[in-house]
Amino acid sequence: MQNNGEPRKKIVEVKHLKQYFNAGRKNEVKAIDDISFDIYEGETFGLVGESGSGKSTTGRSIIRLYDPTGGEILFNGQDISKIKKHSPQMLEFRREMQMIFQDPYASLNPRMKIKDIIAEGLDVHHLVKNDAERDARVEELLDLVGLNKDHMTRYPHEFSGGQRQRIGIARALAVKPRFIIADEPISALDVSIQAQVVNLLEDIQKDQNLTYLFIAHDLSMVKYISDRIAVMHNGRLMELSTSDEVYNYPLHPYTISLLSAVPLPDPEYERHRKPHPYDASIEDESKDRYLQEIIPGHSVFASDDEVPMYREMAEKAHEKQPVNPAVLPGD
Amino acid sequence: MEKILDVKDLEINFHTFAGDVKAIRDVSFHLNKGETLAIVGESGSGKSVTVRSIMGLLANNSNVPNGQIMFKDQDLLKISARQMEKIRGNDISMIFQDPMTSLDPTMPIGKQVAEPLLIHNHMSRAKAMERAEEVLELVGIPNAKNRIKDYPHQFSGGQRQRIVIAIAIVNYPEILIADEPTTALDVTIQSQIIELMKELQDKIETSIIFITHDLGVVAGIADRVAVMYAGKIIEYGSVDEIFYDPRHPYTWGLLNSMPTLESKKLYAIPGTPPNLLNPPKGDAFAPRNEYAMAIDYEAMPPFFKVTDTHYAATWLLHPDAPKVQPPAEILRRHELYHKYLAEQAKGGVPADAE
Numbered sequence: 158m159q160n161n162g163e164p165r166k167k168i169v170e171v172k173h174l175k176q177y178f179n180a181g182r183k184n185e186v187k188a189i190d191d192i193s194f195d196i197y198e199g200e201t202f203g204l205v206g207e208s209g210s211g212k213s214t215t216g217r218s219i220i221r222l223y224d225p226t227g228g229e230i231l232f233n234g235q236d237i238s239k240i241k242k243h244s245p246q247m248l249e250f251r252r253e254m255q256m257i258f259q260d261p262y263a264s265l266n267p268r269m270k271i272k273d274i275i276a277e278g279l280d281v282h283h284l285v286k287n288d289a290e291r292d293a294r295v296e297e298l299l300d301l302v303g304l305n306k307d308h309m310t311r312y313p314h315e316f317s318g319g320q321r322q323r324i325g326i327a328r329a330l331a332v333k334p335r336f337i338i339a340d341e342p343i344s345a346l347d348v349s350i351q352a353q354v355v356n357l358l359e360d361i362q363k364d365q366n367l368t369y370l371f372i373a374h375d376l377s378m379v380k381y382i383s384d385r386i387a388v389m390h391n392g393r394l395m396e397l398s399t400s401d402e403v404y405n406y407p408l409h410p411y412t413i414s415l416l417s418a419v420p421l422p423d424p425e426y427e428r429h430r431k432p433h434p435y436d437a438s439i440e441d442e443s444k445d446r447y448l449q450e451i452i453p454g455h456s457v458f459a460s461d462d463e464v465p466m467y468r469e470m471a472e473k474a475h476e477k478q479p480v481n482p483a484v485l486p487g488d
Numbered sequence: 489m490e491k492i493l494d495v496k497d498l499e500i501n502f503h504t505f506a507g508d509v510k511a512i513r514d515v516s517f518h519l520n521k522g523e524t525l526a527i528v529g530e531s532g533s534g535k536s537v538t539v540r541s542i543m544g545l546l547a548n549n550s551n552v553p554n555g556q557i558m559f560k561d562q563d564l565l566k567i568s569a570r571q572m573e574k575i576r577g578n579d580i581s582m583i584f585q586d587p588m589t590s591l592d593p594t595m596p597i598g599k600q601v602a603e604p605l606l607i608h609n610h611m612s613r614a615k616a617m618e619r620a621e622e623v624l625e626l627v628g629i630p631n632a633k634n635r636i637k638d639y640p641h642q643f644s645g646g647q648r649q650r651i652v653i654a655i656a657i658v659n660y661p662e663i664l665i666a667d668e669p670t671t672a673l674d675v676t677i678q679s680q681i682i683e684l685m686k687e688l689q690d691k692i693e694t695s696i697i698f699i700t701h702d703l704g705v706v707a708g709i710a711d712r713v714a715v716m717y718a719g720k721i722i723e724y725g726s727v728d729e730i731f732y733d734p735r736h737p738y739t740w741g742l743l744n745s746m747p748t749l750e751s752k753k754l755y756a757i758p759g760t761p762p763n764l765l766n767p768p769k770g771d772a773f774a775p776r777n778e779y780a781m782a783i784d785y786e787a788m789p790p791f792f793k794v795t796d797t798h799y800a801a802t803w804l805l806h807p808d809a810p811k812v813q814p815p816a817e818i819l820r821r822h823e824l825y826h827k828y829l830a831e832q833a834k835g836g837v838p839a840d841a842e
Binding site for chain 1 (some may be wrong): 675677680683701705731732743745747754756757
């Protein structure tokens, strides 16, 4: 991301978002517990965390598959968190924001032809006038994602996982969105196919000036694709910075633990890797913690009195060469 | 080194309406006592079918036209179903991928862990439960004594996988087969399960076949690695040889498509694996291989020897083949390897002495 002195335009602003399930009842779950972050136009924002951390819920709340319990979501400066279902505003907003799902087997209707799957958005938004125009647009989209027009009249079961994910991408692109939420788009794919899909997503992003929210648990791929990364745990953001900062100078113990658990394809590194266990008790409720900027562009979930400690840590880390926490001597 | 399992010339077909799928095409490998062998490959490469044939768990539409699986002087493909039952879960046991579906949701976990003891060792129920409790403790279920009457849904995903492992090891098997045991788990839990498997291997002296597509996991757990593609093993060697000095272009492609800290553009192997209804005549990887030569489309490459432990099935290793430059990432790995070897030769601490 280059920044030519001008302030970058924020495309999404999440402010104190809360998403509770079974709110007020005994089995209340605070899936998202007061998170705030911005996504700039043209960037890829990575959201990582373990299962149950609330990362998928965050994506689903932003695209309004859920009604947020609290907080605001601004898209292009406009609050979308209170738009009513089935309203014209909702339709308009959903044209600009699209989603790519994790499971390419479950996210395509097995009884629909590929061209109808891809064109569904075109039909809903009345973006094409007639069948010829519709077919032409579908052809164009298939070509864009590396499939060909012979595939138009086939059904999902005739495709491999990688091809299905390409179809899912074509469907998301059909309505010319500006912002795409990709929820674990590659975790169901084989290694060699993952790289193909990631490259495709990157090419399309450059081509169409798209903004991505990339949700994943595979940290090495998130590092590769993202400009900035937020680490999520128990419904809260633990750390947020550029991907290089988060990987090379992690500050929050949870991030350090998560990074130290990632196995790399390097036997010698693996022989010396020591996972750092995470003790969640440091998130105790006795102090009021929130995401605070420690050094410019690098925020950590901390209480006011913990900030100096993190600041010292960050300064010390930057004096030295970047190190992966996993090869540091254990305590 | 003592071979505990020897698979020779294995071929497996699956009969389907569309024709016979040649899932395993002439696979040979062995497992040494006490080691961990990782079998790596994409979905459909035949890694799961291979180990299922060892367990005698192939689907009904399969047939095995050729091959031997030798375990303790008997061919597991020839013995009767009853004899196989004595071996399965006793001498050879298996950990499955999905801990959600491989446990019986209607049976308390203690009973599930004790089941192999009741069947194979004819232990008394009380004794078996006692032993189940010990093993659950061993795999790290906290407070196992009070939890043996709990049901699977009362445990988290990582704990459930520990229970599955407890069932697999309760009889101290000589061979433990783990089919993607950590794929469904988060990285932090994955790292705990792998540590557990390493510890258990030392404690109960078992040999492990570990199946995965995650090269990071392989680098951490394997002694030796076999790479499968389109129903064949295309390269095998020690873990260092495969990760630092790979010779088959498919292995190059796999290692190259993983993002590293420096990568600017991700390498993607073009195309998709072949349909095994009609496997190609020559090297199955040839159409996706930028180093393919004319002969790759004509004839299947035999294994060429790289070292005593390292073999690769690619025509590039033929003495008459032109010299090719591997991708930059592979050269980088090569350099790393030489650095490690030089450090070790200097009398430094051997890399694996922790």
